[in-house]
Each structure stands twice: as C-alpha cells, then as structure tokens.
Amino acid sequence: MGNDPHAGAMSFIFEAGVLKRAARTGWWFAGVKHPESIAEHSFRTALIGMMLAAMEGADPARVSMLCVLHDTQETRITDIPHIAKRYLTAAPNTAVTADQVAACPPAVADVINAAVAEYEAGETLEAVVARDADKLECLVQAVEYRHQGVADVQRWIDSSRAALKTASAHRLADAALTGAPMAWLSPPAPA
Template sequence: MMTDADTAGAMSFLFEVGMLKRAKRTGWWIAGINNPESIADHSFRAAITGTILAAMEGVDPARVALMCVLHDTQETRIGDISRIGKRYLKAADNPSITADQIAGCPPTVVDTITSAVAEYEAATTPEAIVARDADKLECLIQAVEYQHQGITTVQSWIDNCRAALKTDSALRLADAAIGGEPLTWLSNSPKPRQD
C-alpha cells in the first residue's frame, strides 16, 4: 500500500526532474551556442529517436524510450558535465545518483526507474544499445541543425557522435541527417485547406 510519504517522495522526484527543462546542455556553449537546448529538450527527442530506432532494429520501443527519458535525469544533481569537463571531474555514478533521487518514492517506482537506469548504464541488452545510439544520434541531429543555422564549430560533435553509433539503423539515420536538410518536413506537410 502506498503511503503519503511515498506519494510525497514521488512528487519530490517529479519536481526535481522539472529542473531539466531549465538546465542547458553545456557542451553547446563550448561550440558558441548562446542559448542551447535544455537537457529535457534533448531527452524528449532522444526518446522519440529511440522509439524510431527500436522499431527499425526490432527491439522494444517502450523500454528504449523509458531509458532515453531517464538517461540524463541525474544531471539535476551534478549538472551537464561537458566532454572536456569529464577529463577533469569525477562525478558519482548514475545508478548511485538515481538511488538518491528516488529514495523516497514508492517501491514500484524505485524498481522501475532503478531497473531502467541500470540497464542503460550496463549497455548490454539490445534495448540499451539502441537507447545509447538514440542519445548520440539526437546529439548529432542537434549539431546538424545548429550547423544549418550557421554555427560552424559543431563538426566534431557530428563526427564523434557518428563514430559512437553501434546499430545499422542509427548509422543510416545519421547519414540521412548529415546529408539532409532540417526543414524538408515543411515541404511534406499538406497545404492549408481553402474553404
């Protein structure tokens, strides 16, 4: 039976992850992006990307999307440490941070989130591999979008993200992003009806 304390613990976690809507992805500042995407922006599109990749790879899209949504929630406590920052800083591991974040949640919530974060971090299941590819592919897509907006300093993000991809589907999508135009979807949308 869920207690009032369990409910309050779950709500506390929900308030905490709301910070991800305001917290910016710091690596983009290094590239010269003045107002980069938020961590929540990244996680949202990573989850959609993961859903698509999972369908293409024949694995569980719901599991992949869950891992993508949760993969950066720990950054409410440690911030978004850029790639260069990780050379100098040692943060607690993500499962430990997650355990602290959800300690007050109902046991079923703890089990669900702990399991997904542990699976993502272990990176051994097909779903975790796809989720990790979704994370990198979303970063690559964002870099391509920034590049099309005239930011010339993001090529290394594109190259590094593409090199990290493991699945054939992610590699194909990466190549489509690199060779594509971010606004082509506009020409595919129906014309407004004239009544």
C-alpha cells in the same frame, strides 16, 4: 517530505522539472548562446529511440523509457562537458538515481533504478539502441545548429557518429547529414 511515498514521488517529479531549464552545456563551446535544455534533448532522444527500436527489433516502449531517464541525474551533477570529465569524477549515474528515487514508492524506485542500471550497463539490445538514440540526437542537434549558422559543430558530429552501434542509427545519421532540417515544411504535392 517525511515518509509519505507519494510526496517522495512528487519530489522526484519536481526535480525532473529542473531539466526543462538546465542547458546542455557542451554547446556553449560551439558558440551556441542558448542551447537546448536537457529535457528537450531527452524528449527527442526518446522519440529517436522508439523509432530505432522499431527498426532494430527492440522494445520501443522500453527504449523510450531508458531514453527519458538517461540524463535525469543531471539535476544533481549537471551536464558535465566532455572536456571537464578529464578533471572531474562524478558519482555513478546509478548511485545518483538511487538517491533521487529513495523516497518514492518502492515499485516506482525499482522501475527507475532498473532502467537506469540497464542503460548504464549497455548490454541489452534496448540499452544499445537507447545509447544510439542519445548519440544520434546529439548529431541531429549539431546538424540543426550548423544550418542555423553555428560553424564549429563537426567534432560533435564526428564523435556522435563514431559511437553509433546499430545499422539503423548509421543509416539515420547518413540521412541527417545529407538532409535539410526544414525540408518537412515543404512536403511534396499530393499525386
């Protein structure tokens, strides 16, 4: 791609497209034959993040951006299941991201690097909310898989729930665990 920063930006865009085909591998352990892709997970994480941000007084746009970028490194290091993390050491996400965007226009690289660093540090309200959105999306996906007949998802529900920090995320988790994923198909009749 040479030194053309637009070509470098397009290279990152093409690379991010791999996330549409890359599976969230941890679900294989639960017996899910065709788990969601990393991009599918990131999309709903961004949606949940926006909603949580509104509930918690954080910046919804910033949270959504952190959520969209939180797993982009997995094009290079894959989605390493938690069991594998006992045996493998991956490069820090901030280092992977820096390599991914090195050929982008400096303004683009700066925005993406800063967002990933903020998410990884987990110190701002936006980062806390984005991390909650990631865990809550995993919990919601587990609930959906359970409703589809996948029996062994409780460990994902329990670990995701235990990681939640914000009150709003806890309330949404309660709603996910007591709700029915397909209830929206039968809305109440208009009054």
